[in-house]
Amino acid sequence: MTPRKKRFTMIGLGLAALGIASALVLNAFNSNLVFFFTPTQIENGEAPKGRTFRLGGLVEAGTLKREGDGLTVHFVVTDTVKRIPVTYKGILPDLFKEGKGAVAQGQLGADGTFVASEVLAKHDENYMPPEVAEAIAKAKKSGAQSSNTLTMSPERIKP
Amino acid sequence: MIPEVGHFALILALCVALVQGVFPIYGAAAGSPVLMSMAKPAARAQFLLVLIAFCCLGYAFAEKDFSVLYVAANANSKLPLHYRLAAIWGAHEGSLLLWTFILTLWMMAVTLFSKHLPEAMRARILGVMGLVSLGFLLFMLTVSNPFERLIPAAPDGRDLNPLLQDPGMVMHPPMLYMGYVGFSVAFAFAIAALLGGNLDAAWARWSRPWTTVAWCFLTVGIALGSGWAYYELGWGGWWFWDPVENASFMPWLAGTALMHSLAVTDKRGGFKVWTVLLAIMAFSLSLLGTFLVRSGVLTSVHAFATDPKRGLFILVFLAIVIGGSLLLYAWRAPRVGLGGGFDLVSRESMLLANNVLLVVAMGSVLLGTLYPLFLDALGLGKISVGPPYFDTVFVPLMTPAIFLMGIGPLAQWKRASLPALAMQLRWAFGVSVGTALLLPFVLGKWTPLLSLGLLLSLWIVTTTVAHIRERVSHLVGNSLLSCLAALPRAYWGMVLAHCGIAVFIIGVTMVKGFEVEQDLRMNVGETATIGGYTFRFDGAQEVKGPNYIAARGIFNVTKEGREVTMMYPEKRLYAVQNQAMTEAAIDSGLLRDLYVSLGEPLEDGAWSVRLYHKPFIDWIWGGCLIMALGGLLAVSDRRYRLAWRRERAEAPEALQPLEKGAA
Numbered sequence: 166m167t168p169r170k171k172r173f174t175m176i177g178l179g180l181a182a183l184g185i186a187s188a189l190v191l192n193a194f195n196s197n198l199v200f201f202f203t204p205t206q207i208e209n210g211e212a213p214k215g216r217t218f219r220l221g222g223l224v225e226a227g228t229l230k231r232e233g234d235g236l237t238v239h240f241v242v243t244d245t246v247k248r249i250p251v252t253y254k255g256i257l258p259d260l261f262k263e264g265k266g267a268v269a270q271g272q273l274g275a276d277g278t279f280v281a282s283e284v285l286a287k288h289d290e291n292y293m294p295p296e297v298a299e300a301i302a303k304a305k306k307s308g309a310q311s312s313n314t315l316t317m318s319p320e321r322i323k324p
Numbered sequence: 325m326i327p328e329v330g331h332f333a334l335i336l337a338l339c340v341a342l343v344q345g346v347f348p349i350y351g352a353a354a355g356s357p358v359l360m361s362m363a364k365p366a367a368r369a370q371f372l373l374v375l376i377a378f379c380c381l382g383y384a385f386a387e388k389d390f391s392v393l394y395v396a397a398n399a400n401s402k403l404p405l406h407y408r409l410a411a412i413w414g415a416h417e418g419s420l421l422l423w424t425f426i427l428t429l430w431m432m433a434v435t436l437f438s439k440h441l442p443e444a445m446r447a448r449i450l451g452v453m454g455l456v457s458l459g460f461l462l463f464m465l466t467v468s469n470p471f472e473r474l475i476p477a478a479p480d481g482r483d484l485n486p487l488l489q490d491p492g493m494v495m496h497p498p499m500l501y502m503g504y505v506g507f508s509v510a511f512a513f514a515i516a517a518l519l520g521g522n523l524d525a526a527w528a529r530w531s532r533p534w535t536t537v538a539w540c541f542l543t544v545g546i547a548l549g550s551g552w553a554y555y556e557l558g559w560g561g562w563w564f565w566d567p568v569e570n571a572s573f574m575p576w577l578a579g580t581a582l583m584h585s586l587a588v589t590d591k592r593g594g595f596k597v598w599t600v601l602l603a604i605m606a607f608s609l610s611l612l613g614t615f616l617v618r619s620g621v622l623t624s625v626h627a628f629a630t631d632p633k634r635g636l637f638i639l640v641f642l643a644i645v646i647g648g649s650l651l652l653y654a655w656r657a658p659r660v661g662l663g664g665g666f667d668l669v670s671r672e673s674m675l676l677a678n679n680v681l682l683v684v685a686m687g688s689v690l691l692g693t694l695y696p697l698f699l700d701a702l703g704l705g706k707i708s709v710g711p712p713y714f715d716t717v718f719v720p721l722m723t724p725a726i727f728l729m730g731i732g733p734l735a736q737w738k739r740a741s742l743p744a745l746a747m748q749l750r751w752a753f754g755v756s757v758g759t760a761l762l763l764p765f766v767l768g769k770w771t772p773l774l775s776l777g778l779l780l781s782l783w784i785v786t787t788t789v790a791h792i793r794e795r796v797s798h799l800v801g802n803s804l805l806s807c808l809a810a811l812p813r814a815y816w817g818m819v820l821a822h823c824g825i826a827v828f829i830i831g832v833t834m835v836k837g838f839e840v841e842q843d844l845r846m847n848v849g850e851t852a853t854i855g856g857y858t859f860r861f862d863g864a865q866e867v868k869g870p871n872y873i874a875a876r877g878i879f880n881v882t883k884e885g886r887e888v889t890m891m892y893p894e895k896r897l898y899a900v901q902n903q904a905m906t907e908a909a910i911d912s913g914l915l916r917d918l919y920v921s922l923g924e925p926l927e928d929g930a931w932s933v934r935l936y937h938k939p940f941i942d943w944i945w946g947g948c949l950i951m952a953l954g955g956l957l958a959v960s961d962r963r964y965r966l967a968w969r970r971e972r973a974e975a976p977e978a979l980q981p982l983e984k985g986a987a
Contacts, residue, residue: 168665175668182680190688190717194695197713201706219708235845235926255843256923256932259558259904299706 203300204247244304253281266297330380331471337373344454348447360447391477400483402871417470448516483900492552500545504610506538511607528589540955547948558906571613577686578606667739730787752786777833784826817958828947834940855937
């Protein structure tokens with residue numbers, strides 16, 4: 166091979182490899198994006214059916230129920246305007262508490278219950294996941310606040 | 325008084341950094357020996373000043389001086405001393421101080437081990453490091469001062485986040501920062517070379533040990549973080565592709581590529597421009613990582629409350645450092661030259677392919693980490709990128725890289741023969757493919773990934789044996805042992821580091837393939853069996869710690885009727901922050917870990933419990949340690965010391981005689 170040919174082969178191979186790699190990366194990327202939705206958005210039908218997404222908001226006080234097996238839990242996530250019931254089987258993270266922010270990942274069932282495969286821990290008592298703080302702020306701004314969904318005063322929410 | 329001394333020391337350090345960043349670089353350009361000679365004393369003075377500041381903050385923590393805002397926010401009178409000291413880097417301000425301190429530590433090291441460097445080179449290197457440190461000091465003094473007073477003083481502190489009250493906190497951040505900041509030396513070398521316009525093999529040989537040492541620290545730092553997450557978070561996972569982990573992994577990937585590219589520049593004078601770009605990349609990613617993690621854009625334990633002024637400062641600083649060095653690169657790189665040519669099949673081409681794969685992998689992590697942040701910043705919705713993305717991308721990218729890793733050390737520089745390589749490696753190939761196909765059946769389970777993982781690790785080991793044999797066959801010696809001893813340490817370092825990867829892959833493969841995880845409810849006296857081990861829950865009792873109370877579960881573990889161990893996982897409640905914490909109980913072993921953690925108390929003394937059986941998981945961190953040891957062994961090679969001694973006598977020019985050495 167002449168040096169010229171050699172260089173072209175190398176550049177060609179390099180570009181091909183890079184092309185394959187980027188195709189691979191972008192494909193994997195596209196199929197693994199997890200979107201975040203607030204209870205209001207889900208109620209409005211914005212959340213996809215049959216695809217995993219994240220739901221964030223406050224765990225409504227007094228809604229945490231445990232089934233007999235000690236592992237399956239039910240609770241309600243709210244952005245102070247709309248509420249979504251959630252089911253999760255497994256051990257909840259240490260910082261999961263009623264009245265505090267939480268993010269759950271899973272799918273929306275046919276009956277409107279969110280079936281969580283994962284409940285994400287936050288790491289600090291006073292720390293509100295930014296997604297949750299924003300969801301609450303958005304809901305407050307946009308929504309007529311229905312008093313029956315609100316079990317704690319928004320002033321106590323430290324963003 | 326003491327905090328003010330610390331604050332004042334930082335201000336002085338800022339002045340010194342300004343001097344160090346301006347005069348030596350100007351002096352190197354103007355050819356003024358007086359100005360250039362200012363670099364060394366300035367760097368040492370800066371080290372002393374930042375050390376004083378660091379000690380002052382440490383003193384404030386040790387003495388529980390709650391009139392210092394940072395101390396009051398991150399410590400408590402009941403917090404034990406070692407955690408009070410670790411709390412220095414427990415939050416934003418202090419961790420920046422640690423960063424700066426380690427930067428000056430590296431500067432100090434450069435002043436000590438740079439006698440062989442030309443005066444202008446040293447002046448430029450220290451000057452660049454001074455400029456970086458200037459940025460950090462300015463940041464601390466303007467928007468992130470660790471010595472800020474709290475008047476009136478708090479009666480007691482808010483305590484350190486319980487998650488951070490762990491031996492991991494004492495080791496992980498300093499190690500990680502040693503790695504991050506260590507790349508600043510490689511970066512400074514690269515910028516100095518661009519400024520000076522001469523980038524030869526000697527330059528590469530000087531920067532190689534620095535890069536390798538930084539890489540070793542980073543490897544250990546990441547491994548420590550991973551191990552910490554494994555036992556502290558209580559979920560038994562060791563890597564979550566969390567943005568924070570990615571932030572430390574990206575510089576590692578770039579640094580790994582840099583080490584290999586430096587090898588080519590050192591031995592063959594090739595890849596010069598690419599090496600410089602990688603050095604800039606590695607340090608830029610370290611900076612990006614530090615700031616991503618510490619600025620609060622990411623939701624994580626590492627993120628702290630944010631202040632928009634800080635965010636702005638960080639963005640501007642990043643833009644100046646990264647943008648400035650890339651501009652300089654674009655302007656000066658063409659002068660540096662390309663270096664020698666090589667064939668399509670040669671060690672150079674394989675190292676190049678390895679570099680491209682590592683950088684593509686780094687790019688894919690960068691995409692997965694930053695894309696959600698960009699979308700969010702533009703107000704286009706909130707997304708996150710799931711761990712499956714990284715898994716699906718990494719396996720196909722790393723598979724060819726590891727395949728090449730086996731061939732590369734055997735291939736000749738400049739031109740290698742494919743048939744000859746195939747001849748040399750046919751045994752290695754046969755043995756690894758055969759074993760990888762059969763072994764899963766012996767273990768009782770077959771999946772494609774299991775076979776692939778075993779194949780890759782066996783391939784590394786068998787090809788390593790093949791090239792050790794090949795090298796020994798060229799040596800004339802009395803016995804095999806003396807032949808092996810005659811091989812240079814740099815070579816053994818490479819062998820060790822590559823074997824570390826093999827050990828790591830075995831760990832990952834076995835854990836992914838055979839781990840058993842079970843969440844269940846256990847009544848007192850109830851038993852559960854996983855992975856051949858029977859766990860009996862003997863109830864939980866209350867215990868008191870210095871700043872927490874805990875429920876301690878008692879588990880009796882037996883295997884085939886014989887008692888193995890007792891395990892005591894805890895659920896702690898830290899009083900000050902009213903925060904619950906899970907302390908898993910782990911019984912480690914060479915071949916398996918048993919892992920028990922408490923979930924929540926249920927009625928009648930029952931608990932929800934996690935029981936895990938994790939085969940070979942310790943190999944993951946063991947592999948990382950072996951990699952780091954390999955790096956250290958390579959650095960101790962006499963060629964670096966010899967080169968130093970020789971160059972002190974002669975002019976630092978000539979290319980090292982072409983030996984078929986370690987890459």
